[in-house]
Amino acid sequence: MSKIPAYAAASAKAPLAPFSIERREPGPRDVLIDILYCGVCHSDIHQARDEWGGSIFPMVPGHEIVGRVAAVGAQVGKYKVGDTVGVGCFVDSCRQCEQCRAGEEQYCSEGMTGTYNSRERADGAPTYGGYASRITVDEDYVLRIPDGIPLERAAPLLCAGxxxxxxxxxxxxxxxxxxxxxxxxxxxxxxxxxxxxxxxxxxxxxxxxxxxxxxxxxxxxxxxxxxxxxxxxxxxxxxxxxxxxxxxxxxxxxxxxxxxxxxxxxxxxxxxxxxxxxxxxxxxxxxxxxxSLIGGIRETQEMLDFCAEHGIASDVEVIDIRQINEAYERMLKGDVHYRFVIDNGTLSAAA
CATH class of the missing domain: 3.40.50.720 (NAD(P)-binding Rossmann-like Domain)
Structure with missing residues (x-):
């Protein structure tokens, strides 16, 4: 385990603030990712404020994650150090049900494991999202970001796209x-x-x-x-x-x-x-x-490749992590064209 800087909501009534979390060291099939950008989804607000119920605190939101591979486990075959990759709304599923076998992991009969505000299948520990400097994810739930898509504009593709x-x-x-x-x-x-x-x-x-x-x-x-x-x-x-x-x-x-x-x-x-x-x-x-609910890993990769082929990317406003609470309020007023994206490099200065 290693401690890394993040931003978290301590409770439904608390603003997001600097926080430290632990990320697991890469297992045999894991990919460790240095997060470069994380999109801000309206569902981040719903969950950080417990508007849907069942929120797990402290909460580190963020499920539109783009970064570079920092390390890989011994059995990882899809990615290597330096690859540009993404992580979307979920990081695991049962892998055995009809939906998972069909590549529709978002409809997993046992429930997908959310990138944040969920619990790890292995040990029940809470999952923490992309308002952080790093994340460790099984390679089967990591996506390749094609060349040609600006990375900050690629982040919202992992959910809104x-x-x-x-x-x-x-x-x-x-x-x-x-x-x-x-x-x-x-x-x-x-x-x-x-x-x-x-x-x-x-x-x-x-x-x-x-x-x-x-x-x-x-x-x-x-x-x-x-x-x-x-x-x-x-x-x-x-x-x-x-x-x-x-x-x-x-x-x-x-x-x-x-x-x-x-x-x-x-x-x-x-x-x-x-x-x-x-x-x-x-x-x-x-x-x-x-x-319709998001998409599976296979279809999300298809979408990313489609975007690269057709020159499609999200329209974004890049923010410092210290602007996140202001960004939430602006989102509630519809004051964003069309997605806020956090520059995760600003986390070190905010810690």
Whole structure:
């Protein structure tokens, strides 16, 4: 074990502050990673403030991790010292269930082991995330960052990227389809980029007219403000797919009305309260309502390679770790375009 600097929440009411954690020395199949950048996900706030319940404190958040391999175990064959790698939302799973064998570890029947706010399968110790200088991870849960993606802009791909890429692939988006993206935040801006790269005609739907220019700059073909009630009448039956990235309360039925016959709406956001869905919203045009959770290791690597091939990366604002509490407050106000990323090199000065 070695002690390293980190930032942690001591309790649900405490701001994040300097903290020391222990990382295990690499076992035979482990990769030790010097963390260069870590993205800041909205779920970090939910968990650090125990808004979903069951949080483990002290907590070191962070599951959008990019770094370089510092050491490898004797049996590691996929990576070598100096490789640029990433770690996403989970660091282990049962490896035996149907979902794990299919490469869908995020749906592990025993529950995936989260990169943070979870417990190690071997000894029950809490897992600590990427707001730290180093992390040790089994090689099977490490990802290769392709050349050509700026490392700070690669970090959010490990959550925001795969969260939007996976449903577009799984539900079969194809060139020429009409895709609506609801919400233009950390998830929504990636959905726009992927949709355009996959050949879809992309429309951004947002409550904020101020997002129009941003949407078009990201490559969207059209924009519609949903505070205008005429929008839902004008666009009724227009889309093959809707990616809904919004976690604020909103009317799913109104958005379902925008789907064509056999259209699909996929939920990625998690509103605090359940939202009613009327049967007729689905029945009348044989519409489908689905959900999606991140992606497995294989698909996440596919997504990273797709990004390198198509010149896709997240739009980010890089921050000093000492700005993390301010960043949380700004995120709650929607004041970020479109993802904060921590420069982990600032941890030494903050300790």
């Amino acid at each position: 795969i969260t939007t890429y996976s449903p577009l692939r799984h539900y079969g988006l194809k060139a020429g389809d009409k895709l609506a993206v609801v919400g233009l935040g950390g998830l929504g801006h990636m959905a726009v980029k992927f949709g355009v790269a996959m050949g879809a005609e992309v429309t951004v739907l947002s409550t904020s007219e101020s997002k129009r220019q941003d949407a078009l700059a990201l490559g969207a073909h059209a924009f519609a403000a949903t505070r205008d009630k005429d929008t839902f009448k004008r666009l009724a039956g227009s889309f093959d797919f809707i990616i809904d990235s919004v976690s604020a309360p909103h009317d799913y039925n109104a958005y379902l009305s925008l789907l064509r016959t056999d259209g699909t709406m996929v939920l990625l956001g998690v509103p605090e309260e359940p939202a009613p869905v009327a049967a007729f919203s689905l029945i009348m045009q044989r519409r489908k309502l689905g959900g």
